[in-house]
Amino acid sequence: MAGENRPPSVAQPVVLVLASGRGERFAASGGVVHKLRAPLAGRTVLEHTLAAVHASGLPWHLEDAGHPGMGDSIAAAVRATAGAPGWLVLPGDLPLVQPDTLRAIAAALADCAVAVPVHQGERGHPVGFAAPCLSGLLALAGEQGAASVVRQQAQQGMVRWMDVEDVGAVTDVDTVQDLERAAQLLAARP
Template sequence: MTDVLQAPTVIVLAAGRGERFARSGGGTHKLDALLAGVPVLEHVLRSVAASGLACHVVRPANGTDGMGDSIARGVAATTDAAGWLILPGDLPLVDARSLLRVAEGLASQPVVVPFWNARQGHPVGFGRECRAALMALGGDAGAAAVVRAQRQAGRVLDMELDDEGIVLDIDTPDDLARAEALLETRGAA
């Protein structure tokens, strides 16, 4: 189990505009859409709370933040963290155990990339040595360049997880319906 004093902080990205969800017929912002009667973002925050890891939520600052801007702001607000797990706020079914596994992986490599059924998911974990690179991010690109640079240096741990929630993001009302069905299946199991 990760020592909470040495654990990374989960940066929950909640600053996006959710335009794909609105364009595809969503009647509200995707993070406010209800999944089993609870807003999508609240599901994410409950998983983070259940993990016991520290959390920082990045909300809209000026309406023009891209993913890279949001990551940089989140890291800048938590510079004393032992590392960071970057978690988009639209992954309502991510399991707290997945967060802890990625956090634990940071003990062996400065970047941890989770996968489910060969699909890359979130959260992606970054150790303190990635701080400057994360704070230099901007625009919509996210942290892919940081992962790529660390991968070229042989400093990435690819981690297969048994958690479909790490890849099931909510971008359309159909995604929300799939999440609802998976949640019902989990409840029946």
């Protein structure tokens, strides 16, 4: 099991914080450290993400074992928490995500197989998956994330698209410019 974790609760889905990526686009854009270690308002990008996860009160798992692709990371994290009633897939590079968004996605899994946050028409994270998605998530591999599982559940009418007011759900840090935008958004928060 990778990273520090809070043990899963029987009643709550586990937030899977994915921190295995190589951050190549960030380096190519001029970043001098890995994007998750990049400073943002006195903390690293990953520390901001983890602070939101902690504040949500949900159980969590940090997957940072250096897997080759997003699918591999998701499958490993689900395997490590296979007894959970569901999972919220949260890339570690979303430092502005709000705890309320995490709790809302977790709660939505009570009546759907997949819950996807949408901010002003843009799909975001975390994407929530209920227990019926277990086998599909465990089968993931390579660069693709869990889009195939979302598509499969959408065909069965089991996906809930949730409008959220949280710009943090769609503010990932892939480039130095993204980091600057995140810093501006963070500074503008009340």
